[in-house]
Amino acid sequence: MMWRKRTDDDFAREVEAHIELEADRLRSEGLSEADALAQARKTFGNPTRSKEQFYERNRWIWLEHIWQDIRHGSRSLARNPGLFAVATGSLALAIAAATAVFSVGDVLLVRALPVKNADQLRILAWVNKGDDAPVKNLSGYFGADDAGTGGRISGSFSWRAAQAFASDVREFADTGTFTPVQFTVTRNGASEYVKGSFVSGTFFRMLGANAAFGRPIQPEDDVAGKPKVAAISYRYWTSRFNGDPHAIGSVIYVNKAPVTITGVMPPSFNGIEPGRSQDLYVPMAAMTELEPDVSYSTTVPTTWWVQMMVRLHPGVEEQAASQSVQNVWRSVIAEYADPKTTPKVTLSQGLRGLTVSSHHMATYIYVLSGLALSILLIACTNLANLLFARAMARARDTAVRLSLGASRARIMQQLGMEAMLIAVPGTVLGVLLAGPFVGVLTRWVGADEGSVPSMWSDPRALAFAALVCLGTALAASIIPGLRVSKVTKVSGHMRLTRTLIPVQVALSLLLLVATGLFGRTLLQLMSFDLGFRTDRILTFETDGSRIGYEGAQLANLYTTIQERIAAIPGVESVGMSHHALLQGYMTGDEATVVGRPLPPGVKRNTHILRVSETFLPTMDIRLMAGRPLPRDTRAPVAIVNEAFAKRHFGSDNPIGHRLTFDAPARKDKQIEIVGVVQNAVYSSIREGVPPTVYLPFNQHVNGLEQMNIVVRSALPTGQLSEAIRKAVASADGTLPVMNLRTYRDAVSKAMEVERMFAMLVSGFGFMAVALSAIGLYALMSWTVSKRTSEIGIRMALGARAHSVQLLVVRQSVLLTIIGIAAGVPLAYALSSYVTTMLYGVQPTDPFSFAGGIVGMAVVLAAAAWIPARRASRVNPLNALRIE
Amino acid sequence: MPTQDNERIALLQGTLDLLILRTLVFGPQHGQGIARSIQSQSEDVLLVDHGSLYPALQRLEDKKWIAAEWGTSENNRKARFYTLTKAGKQQLAKETSQWQRLVAAMSRVLEGEA
Numbered sequence: 001m002m003w004r005k006r007t008d009d010d011f012a013r014e015v016e017a018h019i020e021l022e023a024d025r026l027r028s029e030g031l032s033e034a035d036a037l038a039q040a041r042k043t044f045g046n047p048t049r050s051k052e053q054f055y056e057r058n059r060w061i062w063l064e065h066i067w068q069d070i071r072h073g074s075r076s077l078a079r080n081p082g083l084f085a086v087a088t089g090s091l092a093l094a095i096a097a098a099t100a101v102f103s104v105g106d107v108l109l110v111r112a113l114p115v116k117n118a119d120q121l122r123i124l125a126w127v128n129k130g131d132d133a134p135v136k137n138l139s140g141y142f143g144a145d146d147a148g149t150g151g152r153i154s155g156s157f158s159w160r161a162a163q164a165f166a167s168d169v170r171e172f173a174d175t176g177t178f179t180p181v182q183f184t185v186t187r188n189g190a191s192e193y194v195k196g197s198f199v200s201g202t203f204f205r206m207l208g209a210n211a212a213f214g215r216p217i218q219p220e221d222d223v224a225g226k227p228k229v230a231a232i233s234y235r236y237w238t239s240r241f242n243g244d245p246h247a248i249g250s251v252i253y254v255n256k257a258p259v260t261i262t263g264v265m266p267p268s269f270n271g272i273e274p275g276r277s278q279d280l281y282v283p284m285a286a287m288t289e290l291e292p293d294v295s296y297s298t299t300v301p302t303t304w305w306v307q308m309m310v311r312l313h314p315g316v317e318e319q320a321a322s323q324s325v326q327n328v329w330r331s332v333i334a335e336y337a338d339p340k341t342t343p344k345v346t347l348s349q350g351l352r353g354l355t356v357s358s359h360h361m362a363t364y365i366y367v368l369s370g371l372a373l374s375i376l377l378i379a380c381t382n383l384a385n386l387l388f389a390r391a392m393a394r395a396r397d398t399a400v401r402l403s404l405g406a407s408r409a410r411i412m413q414q415l416g417m418e419a420m421l422i423a424v425p426g427t428v429l430g431v432l433l434a435g436p437f438v439g440v441l442t443r444w445v446g447a448d449e450g451s452v453p454s455m456w457s458d459p460r461a462l463a464f465a466a467l468v469c470l471g472t473a474l475a476a477s478i479i480p481g482l483r484v485s486k487v488t489k490v491s492g493h494m495r496l497t498r499t500l501i502p503v504q505v506a507l508s509l510l511l512l513v514a515t516g517l518f519g520r521t522l523l524q525l526m527s528f529d530l531g532f533r534t535d536r537i538l539t540f541e542t543d544g545s546r547i548g549y550e551g552a553q554l555a556n557l558y559t560t561i562q563e564r565i566a567a568i569p570g571v572e573s574v575g576m577s578h579h580a581l582l583q584g585y586m587t588g589d590e591a592t593v594v595g596r597p598l599p600p601g602v603k604r605n606t607h608i609l610r611v612s613e614t615f616l617p618t619m620d621i622r623l624m625a626g627r628p629l630p631r632d633t634r635a636p637v638a639i640v641n642e643a644f645a646k647r648h649f650g651s652d653n654p655i656g657h658r659l660t661f662d663a664p665a666r667k668d669k670q671i672e673i674v675g676v677v678q679n680a681v682y683s684s685i686r687e688g689v690p691p692t693v694y695l696p697f698n699q700h701v702n703g704l705e706q707m708n709i710v711v712r713s714a715l716p717t718g719q720l721s722e723a724i725r726k727a728v729a730s731a732d733g734t735l736p737v738m739n740l741r742t743y744r745d746a747v748s749k750a751m752e753v754e755r756m757f758a759m760l761v762s763g764f765g766f767m768a769v770a771l772s773a774i775g776l777y778a779l780m781s782w783t784v785s786k787r788t789s790e791i792g793i794r795m796a797l798g799a800r801a802h803s804v805q806l807l808v809v810r811q812s813v814l815l816t817i818i819g820i821a822a823g824v825p826l827a828y829a830l831s832s833y834v835t836t837m838l839y840g841v842q843p844t845d846p847f848s849f850a851g852g853i854v855g856m857a858v859v860l861a862a863a864a865w866i867p868a869r870r871a872s873r874v875n876p877l878n879a880l881r882i883e
Numbered sequence: 884m885p886t887q888d889n890e891r892i893a894l895l896q897g898t899l900d901l902l903i904l905r906t907l908v909f910g911p912q913h914g915q916g917i918a919r920s921i922q923s924q925s926e927d928v929l930l931v932d933h934g935s936l937y938p939a940l941q942r943l944e945d946k947k948w949i950a951a952e953w954g955t956s957e958n959n960r961k962a963r964f965y966t967l968t969k970a971g972k973q974q975l976a977k978e979t980s981q982w983q984r985l986v987a988a989m990s991r992v993l994e995g996e997a
Contacts, residue, residue: 011937014914014963018933021915024958045934 008051015047065410069417076390077421087386088426090771091472094372094379095430097764098468100437101372103461104445105365107452108275108358111460112351114268116208117314120173121350124165124308124325125155126343134337136302140179153356155307159298161332162306166202168328171321175310176203178272179296183280184546184736186253187240191546191736194236195448196280197271198287204231206311207272214248214263221262222283228259228290229283234267235450236279254282255290255546256734267457272309272353275361275447301336309350322347357446364445367834371514374507375764380472381500382771383422387415388480389778412481419473427469431455431462440756498815504775505819506826508768509856513827515758515765516848517834517841522758524840525751531680531689532581532619536572536712537743538720539580543706547734555698557731558707562612564727570715575615578697579683580708580739582750586683591693593648594658594670606644607682607690608661610697610704616677618712626655626675629696636699639675644691659693665702671695684750686839710743717742769856772819773863776812780867784808788874796876805868812864820853827852899931899939901982904967904975907949913962914940940965948974 022040031039041047077084112118126133140156157165166175177200185194201222209216216231230252241247251258259282271278287296297303312321325347330339352358391398398411434455442452455461544557558576566574579585591606598604613629616639629639638659645654658670671693679689697704713720721740728735739746784791791804831843841848906912906920917940918931943949948971954964967975 013961015937017913017960017962018915018918018937021913021956021958021960021962022919022933024960025915025919043933045932047934050934050937 012051015044015050019044019047065413066417069414070421072414073418073421077418083386084422086774087383087422088429090767091379091383091422091426092429092433093764093767094375095427095465095468095472096433096437097372097760098376099431099455099461099465100434100441101365101368102464103434103438103455103458104441104447104452105369106460106464108361108445108447109355109365110352111274113207113272113353114209114266117311118351119349120312120314121207121353122310122312122321122347123155123350123354124157124310124345125153125348126345128152128154129343132341133343134302134333135304137297137300137304139296139305140307154304155354155356156304157306157308158301158304158332159306160301160335161304161329162308164328164332165308165310165325169310169321169324171312171316171324172310173313174202174206175308176200176206177284177306177308178203179284179305179307180273180276180278181291183254183282183290184256184543185280186256186734186736191734192738194280195276196278196282198284198291199281200284203281203309206309208311209265209269211263212266213245214261216263216265217281217283222285224285224288226283226285228254228257228286229262230254230259231263231265231281232261233265233270233277233279235270235277237264254280256548257286257290259286267453270451270453272350274353274355274358275445275451276357277448277451301332307354309354310347318347361445361447363833364837367837368441368445370830370833371511371761371764374510375768376468376472378504378507378511378768378771380476381504382775383419383472383476384480385500385775385778386422387419387477388483389782390418391415391480412477415477415481416473419477420469423469423473423476426472427465431465434461434465437760440753440760443753444757498779498811501772501775501779501812501815502819502822504768504772505816505856505860506823508765508772509820509823509852510827510830511761511765511768512852512855513831513848514834515762516851517831517838517843517845518758518761520841520845520848521837521839522751522754525685525754528681528685528840530582530685530747531678532621534743534747536714537618538711538713538717538724538740539708539743539746540724540740541580541706541708541738542728542735543738544732544735545705546736547732551701551704552698554704555701557735558612559698560731561707561709561728561735562614564730565709565711565724566614568713568715568720568723568727570720571711571713573614573618573712575618575710576612576697576707577615577710578610578704578707580746581619582681582684582747584683584750589666590662591644591648591691592660592662593654594660596648596657598648602647605690606661607692609682609692609694610700611694612697615710616694618710619680621680622678624676624678625653626673628675629694630674633696633699636669636671637674637696638671639677639694640673641677641689641692641694642679643689644693645676647691666700769859772856773859776815776860777863777867779815780808780812780864781870783811784867784871787871791871791874792876792878795874801872804872804874805865808868808871809861809864812860816857816860816864820856823856824849824853898982899935900943901975901978902929903936903939903943903965904948904971904978907965907967907971908975911952911954911964911966913954913956913964915962916956917965943971946970946974 019037019040022043023036026036026039027033044050113121115121128138135158138154138156140154162175162177165172166177169175178197180195180197183194183196184191199217201217201219204210204216205219211231212234214231217229220226221229232247237243237247241250247261248263249260251260253259265281282290296305325345329342329345333339333342402408402411438452438455439449443449455465542561544554549557562574562576565571578587587608587610589606589608590604592598592604611629613631616623616628623639624642626639629637640654640659648654648659649657654673654676657673659673660670661667677694680692681687681689682692697707711720711724715723724740725737728737741749787808791799791807794804794807827849828844835843902921903917906917906924912920914936915933918933918936921929921931940949940951944951944965948968949965950968951963951965953961956962
């Protein structure tokens, strides 16, 4: 071994030699053989002490001790494989939960953008309080204003304003503009939607973000007439190109136009908006060709759509930069409107990127953190209990070691090593388990799939897991360690366990209540009457607008597709709608019924769904009054749902009345209500049934893009999908067929996240209860074994079985009551934070609370009663003989 | 702890190292020999606890001021012999001069006071 230059034997021989030499000398001075040796030994002192000193001086003794503890610990854990498995397993689950929540929370709320000096970045925005901004066509993101003005934050500006900011604000070291869009990408004959952005040539330079391979978009790419290029995300590269290096330089078709890939961004770069994944970046200059229809004008001053991020010069005064921005802004507005009434532009910190959407996710993440922390605490107390019990079991041994001079630190170190023996495998297992958790949590908080990197490529998440591992081991071993090392005789020192149990009970109750709340939310969602039937329906999307169709031509294309599919033998009916139901998309407007104004204060918000005449019958959304949509008509018609009829007509008959909408695209038409259908959900179950108007799509072709098609048929899915693809291709061979799936799957996918989350929470709830029960059971068993003789005497003196049971159970009842008494107000206080995540359940839901308390009480009663029963069966004679 | 003889002085902390190095100037020596030689050269005034000699030897060996090797003593016993290294000689010179300055300073203070 490298740290041992001399063996102990060698040293021992030297000591022996010394003593013999000394004895030789003494003999030569005339001492007798025996006296000489005795005298020599006396002069030397204690040879063992010297050997020990040598032994300890000559190696990394602490390493030796740790190795000893590991050997000792694993031997004794191997003797209790069940115990080891339970402890490791429960810790693994807790660590998986904690690490996954950390990973998601870190990416969405904490982490700075992975670029140099991200603190110099700023985002330009303004607060939209209503009509005071001189803008007619506004697109982009909107967020609630934290300042409490009641306005909405917008980050969109006119092209002219963005150019002015870029050239005239001297405090900006660099600027970049961007606008997020959904591209249709065609590769190898297959089309799909890809989220991405148009970015200015300076965008990546401003960020200081380099490509992992190739190069990002550069200023010279962003010139009209230049060959079109794109940068892609690492995730897109690995999932669509299998990480092929030849992807760089290859051509893909974006919105039908050939585009050359120039670079792959690094895995850490996921766009500038946490929680949203961006896979494709294309220069702004390509917009006129790729998105000819889009109303993103570079000339109209009242069309605001350009978003802007800037980098300040180092050391620039925030105030000065803000003032310059204001000056430029005023001069741009003054070109066509009054700058005095125009809202100010703010420079907000861009360190973490665009946090508007992740801001909404914060509450969810806090709730998750709370849950994860509770679980971790429970697992930790359990580990502490376990270690303590083991330490107590060898308390006699420890006491002897302490009295022989072992240091307390040494005893604690041993406990710490035992904790690590459980914590390390627990953590490794936990990180392995955390992967799927991250996926569920990401979607539950509302972030895009893939916007949180995998645990293994995330050093921060791994570091966190390691930290939790150490922290858990330390926390779990320090209290038992302190107590055990003070123990000088074996006595009833279960006080620690006694204090930990109420803590566990309280935390478990918290989780059980959460289980109840989210479980009931799920039940409510699943039992909700959708208002349509999902069986035997296949659905898919297509988009003719991306391949050059528009207006009436596009409507005709869709009609042709519908006819071709309807002609497939075995298809019962086919329908089309602009948005698929229950997928979170909707179109809204404000409706007015001619001659029947709503009382002031009643909102006129109305959902609009453009459908084909066969959509409502195909989905089995039943007609309650009037007639169905006609197949072809010039006169504008509509069908409304019961919710709309009730809001505008009460119990009157809406048929024959006319309605109008506010939006310019629909404003001029007076639309006749021809029928009323039953209520059906639209964009999500949580939203409930909104007042809805169904309009024939071929009467409203303005801005018509994708179409969702539903096919009802008893044909086997495979055969039907094949026939559908052929039918679509016969209408136009380049049309994409996207998201082809059964409607059941589509709906259950919409609920999957809710279901997974409810399962996750209830899994943790049950785990917590089980852990608490194990803890209580262990305490009770220990108490019983300690009091066996006392019980024996009591029984010998005539105590009845049930009074003995009472004696034993009393303590656990007390601990449980304390725990529940602490847990109920805790759960009550915390449940209000989850209000927005629940559906059809109040946060103070009495069933969830009562269920939690009863469940907790029953499980704990069982855990306490089993040892109590054992106690009452003690044979007095045997009990006394034990002493 | 052996009873303290009035005429004998327990070694000051750190001085044992200097004495060992000094003893080895006259050639290789084993542990018992070093202890004996310190005691006899100091005319039995200095008390060397033989047991405490070995940690000191080990320390010096770790610092590479002395080297060790098994050999045979005059009376044919196997013993571990210590030799002064080059670094050890330099160290000895350094520590000796330090010691002399300390002694001079100490005596000036003590005699001045008297």
